[in-house]
């Protein structure tokens with residue numbers, strides 16, 4: 001494994017543990033992946049099937065080609081690997097994908113309601129969230145995966161009707177932030193709706209708030225904080241020392257292989 005591959009696999013492992021720490025685990029379900037452009041085409045680094053998000057080490061991260069075929073690592077791929085491969089195919093700007101079944105956002109996927117701009121959390125999604133509703137079943141074929149990517153469109157997140165969420169980021173740090181922030185925004189909305197009439201942030205202010213709150217320069221700080229939280233919670237067994245910041249490498253790290 002190259003140093004970049006090891007770093008990507010380690011970042012995917014930390015991401016799983018961070019998501020689990022914040023309650024996004026569901027049995028052995030849910031997955032995180034990262035994409036690197038390498039000689040010979042894109043490489044996708046994705047958690048293997050069969051273990052929980054909080055159990056992933058770098059050794060549990062498979063190397064896949066752009067079509068989801070396993071080219072490295074031990075263990076089986078998740079059945080829904082097409083969620084990742086088809087989103088990467090559709091979005092050159094995406095370097096990491098998270099699919100989970102978080103409580104509040106999954107509940108939002110099951111009702112006729114939209115995300116409201118109630119707090120800074122929702123402002124991470126200035127163009128809203130997509131909704132995929134072709135099926136509530138598992139996403140098992142490239143055709144259905146491509147339909148999820150279409151429902152995502154240019155956005156950061158898509159709700160999978162009656163199923164869960166898929167979020168993307170330019171790298172693993174951003175994808176984790178997006179997954180945690182979507183869940184927090186919907187949780188906040190759930191509480192706010194019980195308190196009174198909603199008073200959303202005016203639409204005219206959302207773009208400016210987004211720019212001031214969600215800056216690339218903040219992400220390493222957040223990542224290192226999450227890693228410390230995972231360690232304090234004792235969820236770091238099997239993980240190496242250090243924080244392994246998942247930065248997109250020079251040259252953008254992502255190169256389309258098509």
Ligand SMILES: [Zn+2]
Nearest residue numbers: 100101163164
């Ligand atoms: Zn799922």
